[in-house]
Amino acid sequence: MRPRAPAHPWLMLAPTLLAFGLFVFLPLALTARASLQSWDMLTEPEWVGAANYGALMEGGELWRVLGRTLGFSVIVVVGAMSFGLGLAVLVDRPGRVFAFVRGSVFSAYVVSWVAVALLWVWLLDPDAGAVAAIFRAVGLPRVGFLTDPRAALVTVACVAVWKITGYAMIVFLAGLRAIPASLREAAALDGASGWQTFRHVVWPMLRPTAAFVATTSLITSFQAFDVVRIMTQGGPARATTLFVYAIYEQIFLNLSVGKASALAVVFFVVLSLLAALQLRAWRSRGGEPA
C-alpha cells in the first residue's frame, strides 16, 4: 500500500530504528574499537592494535574457553533435544495425567535461571544434598558435582538440560500436532509398527522442527551465564569458565575493557556463524523465518 505521506513509514520506524542504533549498532562499533585499545577504566585508553587478541590467544586461553563452551552446548543441545523429543512423543496423549506431565516439565522454562541454579547447588551438595542422599542410598560413591573439575562442566550442563527440556518438548509437540493424523493412520493401516511409523512418517516431517530446536537451544546454551555465575563462578580450576562468563570476568574482575571487548567481538563472530545455521534451518521450513 502507498503511505499517506512519504515520511510516514520512517516516522513509524523511527523509535525502533533509533533504539537499535543506540543499543545494538553503536555499541557494536564501540566494542570493536575498544577491542583495539588498552583501558583499565582509570587512565586514558591507549591504542594497542591487535594486542588484546594476541594476549587472549597466548597460552591458548581463548581456544580453551571456546572449546569448553562448545562442549557445554553440545551436551545441552543433545540432552534437551533427546529428552524434549522423547517427552513430546510420550505426552502427546489426551487426559489429565499427561496435561500434568506437560505442565510440570515445561514449568522449569518459566522459573528464573537464578532459582534453578540455587536449587541445584543445594540438591547437589556433596554431603547435605538430596541427590547425594540418593547416591548414598543406592551405594554410589560420593561425587563432588561442582567441586571436581572433571564433573563440574557436565553437572552445570545437566542443570541447563533440566531447565530447557520443557522448551524443546513444547516446540516438538507443536510440530507433532501439525502432522496430519491421516498420515499416521495410513501407515498403521499398511501394517507399520509404532517405531516404523515414527521413523518413516513422523520424523521426516519433524526434521525442520528439530533443526529449529537445535539452533535455538544451541544459541541459548552458548549465551549461558547465570548458571555459571551462581553455581561455580567459573571454577573449579576454570572448568566452567564459559564464554560470556569470561567476558564478564575480564571487565568486572580484571578491569580490562580491551580484552573484554576483544572477547565480545570473537563471541559475536562465533554467534553469527551459529545464527547462519539457524537461518538455514528456518529456510528449510519453506520461506522466511516466522
Added chain:
Amino acid sequence: MIGSRAKARVAMALGLVAAAVWVLPYAWMTLTSLKPLSEITQDPTAPLPRAPTLDAYREVFGTIPVFRYLGVTLLMALSIGVLQIVLALPAGYALAKLRFVGRKTAFGLVVACLLVPPQVTFVSVFFMFSRVGLVNTFAALVVPFAASAFGTFLVRQALVAVPDELIEAARLDGASEPVIVYRILAPLLTPTLVGMFLVSFVFHYSDYFWPLVMTTDDTVRTLPLGVALLKEPGSGVRWHVVMAGNVILSAPVLALFAVAQRHLVRGLAGRA
C-alpha cells in the same frame, strides 16, 4: 488390543516419572524453606520438616527488601513488555503494509538485530550509560529492550496476513494512521501480542545478566539479584533461607504460568 492397554500403562508410568523429575526438586525447595536452621544442620536430608516454621521467610524479609525488589522487577518486566508492543506495532505495520524506498534495508536491519544479543553489547552500553549518569537507574534496565527485533518481526509477519482492504476502508472512514495501527490492527493481533508479551515478561522478570551488569548498587536491584545475594554473604550458607528466597522468586511466574500456560506455549511454539 491387550498390547495397547499395557502400552498406555507404561506411557502413564513413564510420564509420572518425568513429572517427578521436575516436580520433586520444587517440592524439596519448598520443604527445605519450611525447616528451622537446627534441622538443616543436623539432618539436612530428612524429607519432611519435623517442626515446620516460617522463620526462613521472616529472615528473607529481614535481609532483603523483598517488596521493593519485587516491585522494581515487576515494573521493569511490565514496562519492557508494553514498550515492545507499542514500538513493534507501527514498525511492523510500515514493514508489512507500506511501500517505500528503503523498506528492504529497514527490514534487513531488524533481522540483523536478531543476531546481536546483549552479551555482545553490554560492555559498551555500560560505558554509554555511565557517561550520561544512567547506571543504576530504571532506564538502564528498560530502555535497551524497548525495541524487540523478534517482536517487530512477529508483528510484521502477522500483519502481512491482514487484507489491505481493511486498512483502505479505515482510511476512507477518515481514521488516522495511529488509529489504524493501535485501534484497528492491534485488536486483530491480540493472540500474537499476548504471546509476545508473556514470553518477554517471563524472560525479563527472571533475567539476571542485564540487571547485574547495569547496576553497581541497591538503587534499582531486581529480585533475582537480591535472592542470589542470599547465598553470597558468609561461608555457612543458610539453605533454608536461600530456598525461601527461591520460593518467593518463583511463585509469581509459576502463578502466571498456571493461568496463562496456553498463551505462553503459543508465543514460544509460534516462533518455530
